[in-house]
Amino acid sequence: MIMVSVAFINPLSDDGKQIVREMGSLEGVSDINEELIDAVIQTKSQEISDDDVVPQTYFDFALRRIEWYIKKKNDKKFNYKKYTFLLNDNILKFDVIAFYLLCQAIAIKFGPNSRESRVMVESQGELIENRLGELSKADRKDLVTLMLNSLISYSSIKWTFFEDLLSSRKLNLQDLILDNGEIILDKEEFVERFSDRIEHRDPGKMFDLMIGDRIKELILIRMIMQNTENYMQTVHEKSGREIEPNPVLLELADKVSDVLSASAQSYGYGGSFASDTKASPLNPKAFPPCVKKVLEGMKSGGRNDAIILFLTPFISYARLYPSVFSENISKRVSDVDPNLAALQNEILPMIFGAADRCNPPLFEDQPQEKVNINAKMGFGMHETLELKDEGETIWYTPMSCEKVKIHLPSLCKPDADCKKIGNPLTYYNRKKRMVKKEESQNESPNES
Numbered sequence: 001m002i003m004v005s006v007a008f009i010n011p012l013s014d015d016g017k018q019i020v021r022e023m024g025s026l027e028g029v030s031d032i033n034e035e036l037i038d039a040v041i042q043t044k045s046q047e048i049s050d051d052d053v054v055p056q057t058y059f060d061f062a063l064r065r066i067e068w069y070i071k072k073k074n075d076k077k078f079n080y081k082k083y084t085f086l087l088n089d090n091i092l093k094f095d096v097i098a099f100y101l102l103c104q105a106i107a108i109k110f111g112p113n114s115r116e117s118r119v120m121v122e123s124q125g126e127l128i129e130n131r132l133g134e135l136s137k138a139d140r141k142d143l144v145t146l147m148l149n150s151l152i153s154y155s156s157i158k159w160t161f162f163e164d165l166l167s168s169r170k171l172n173l174q175d176l177i178l179d180n181g182e183i184i185l186d187k188e189e190f191v192e193r194f195s196d197r198i199e200h201r202d203p204g205k206m207f208d209l210m211i212g213d214r215i216k217e218l219i220l221i222r223m224i225m226q227n228t229e230n231y232m233q234t235v236h237e238k239s240g241r242e243i244e245p246n247p248v249l250l251e252l253a254d255k256v257s258d259v260l261s262a263s264a265q266s267y268g269y270g271g272s273f274a275s276d277t278k279a280s281p282l283n284p285k286a287f288p289p290c291v292k293k294v295l296e297g298m299k300s301g302g303r304n305d306a307i308i309l310f311l312t313p314f315i316s317y318a319r320l321y322p323s324v325f326s327e328n329i330s331k332r333v334s335d336v337d338p339n340l341a342a343l344q345n346e347i348l349p350m351i352f353g354a355a356d357r358c359n360p361p362l363f364e365d366q367p368q369e370k371v372n373i374n375a376k377m378g379f380g381m382h383e384t385l386e387l388k389d390e391g392e393t394i395w396y397t398p399m400s401c402e403k404v405k406i407h408l409p410s411l412c413k414p415d416a417d418c419k420k421i422g423n424p425l426t427y428y429n430r431k432k433r434m435v436k437k438e439e440s441q442n443e444s445p446n447e448s
Ligand code: SF4
Pocket: 288, 289, 290, 291, 400, 401, 404, 405, 411, 412, 413, 414, 415, 418, 422, 423, 424, 427
């Protein structure tokens, strides 16, 4: 028998819904709850050194859930022991209620396409992965199989069943094993279908090695993430028909937003480990020769690549996430520019200006290339740049000097500051510091 409740992994399961029904109403979600405090304190290895660490109310608990994900993702000094209770299934009831509170609050206030919504869905996926990681190998396998069987009722499914997951990029086709358009999740079925096509290898072992439990787990996690997103969509649609949203939920939504904004300040706009390369308005005086050349407008070959593959990643990272190479943590544009204000008002005008100065102007003969600019910043292949599409493509990091020299050799006319750097972005970060120092010395010559 598996020792952990299904609702601890999937709050949207029947068990999870039953917990919500028993709770009845939102009354008391902001009150101090001794049972909750006790469950947290009793968690093995849980740090309880200061009061802020222990959630006191359902409300606190919900915010800790989001905080855990944000800190785990961004903070190199993240202290796991402050959040150990999130992996303790004794907190099941509080966890399920917190999940519903968060989904409803975010869906009502911000809608399903918001950054808050995305963080909620991602944090649920991350929690499931971590909770499964706490189980023994056998329990983990049994639980995943049990849950998948309740979510999918047959072992080989047409891939179109996963359409939502595939189209929202929560699952990649290459993660799945397909045979005649059917996904194979069962070992026996895999052996039966593939044994005559596999030579010199044991098909059963191959299944374990290549697919086995990992894919099942991945599908389970992605399905629950997708269902969480769908649930928020439904709540959002229903809320449009209601007269007055519950003020408790609106308050929680605002607090979630505060947590995300604080994290953008700490980790996005120059956090503790990025103090020397904070995001700040662009300083064209610090641009390397290659960037200056593209900004003047490309007069001969390489126009499209120079604007789309070279300039777009450079300008967007230089403005929003200049420490990408030293931090080595992948981010989305909205992690550092939540309302896309810098993107719309500073980055795109600079890229479009350079595109207009080309001969011939880029969008005059190829207006469809705007889609590629959006795609390179992570917003998919769409004509308009919208938060809901973010994540469909990846935010391209700036090209290295080596690649510039190979693919766009006419751009590279190194100056003295190009020595010892490997990427135009590194050039920019260094030169920006130098320019700032020079400017402050010129402003107050007597102080130096
Ligand atoms: S060396 Fe690098 S930074 Fe300098 S011009 Fe060439 S590509 Fe640009």
